[in-house]
Amino acid sequence: MKKVLGMLVLAAVASTTCAAGMALAQDGKKINLRVADSFPTGHFIPKYSTLPWMEQVTKRTNGQVTFEYFPAQQLGKAPDLLNLTQSGVADIGYVGMSYVSDKMPLSAVAQLPGSFTTACQGTMAYWKLAKGETMNKNEFGANKVKPLFAIVLEPYQIYTANKEVRTTDDVKGLKLRSTGGAMDIFTRKIGAIPVRMAAPEVRESLSRGTLDGLIFPNESVLSYDLQSFVKFGTKGGNFGSFVASYVVGDAVWKKLPKNIQTIMLEEGEKATAHICKEIDTNIEKAQQQLAAAGVKYHTMTPAERKPFEDVSDEVAKEWADGLDKRGKPGSQVLKGFRAALAEYSKN
Incomplete structure (x- = not known):
């Protein structure tokens, strides 16, 4: 019960903070976003994608957008991070598609055995689908989140x-x-x-x-x-x-200025292409x-x-x-x- 109450309080605080941040954003003032995942310090996914993505977004917005990063399940267990992003405890969260297969079953297409031989083949093919109408309607949009970048690992x-x-x-x-x-x-x-x-x-x-x-x-x-x-x-x-995606909650996304949305998506494209090359290498x-x-x-x-x-x-x-x-x-x-x-x- 204490854990549930704590999460509800945290969600309320995050929601209030986010709403205030979005209002300030219209005046060109600071936006601070909470990013959560389950990876231990030094893991290659945040090393090659999440951390560089945050750094580049902050750089390209001249410091208007900054991030609080919560790795290693600090905000919640890996299977709960989609829900925590939807509820506003995290503004941006890592979603391991296998952990939410009941809510995002179509993404498992990139997890089928025997499908591809390199991480970049799997990643770029999946990313093309993830940005399309079918996946938006049935996966991301249906869960009130927007994908920012994604990674499909090499064949297991x-x-x-x-x-x-x-x-x-x-x-x-x-x-x-x-x-x-x-x-x-x-x-x-x-x-x-x-x-x-x-x-x-x-x-x-x-x-x-x-x-x-x-x-x-x-x-x-x-x-x-x-x-x-x-x-x-x-x-x-x-x-x-395995498909790993970082998503932003719809409520947060819709309040971001258009220029910041564009920068986040452009850097997401770069992060997606970069990490698959690092994995294969x-x-x-x-x-x-x-x-x-x-x-x-x-x-x-x-x-x-x-x-x-x-x-x-x-x-x-x-x-x-x-x-x-x-x-x-x-x-x-x-x-x-x-x-x-x-x-x-x-x-």
């Missing part, structure tokens, strides 16, 4: 504590961390047991042995300091991904660091990947059909995403 690999993974037979019965949604479907279809949890909770679960491994991006293994708990990793697998470096820490890698052969790829095709169809039956444009979004991937894969 399988990291395990005690068993090397080469084939689908090797994962049968393993308890693997999943982001939910399509990754849950994929994990079950390859014979493993999906354990849905937010990334900040993974370390404790691995240390206690309640997880046998995880489907995870390479650099995040380092960011969350998991290298001492995993002994094996795959290379060349394509086991899904750092994959090999992250794997080298993990190998030095004792992780043994297996590079999967085409024959070993084939059964996983067959399952990936089944998952995509099942995901789209399931949304269609719920009255959501699953097949339409899947088609659009694949078309965007084809476009960006040529670049």
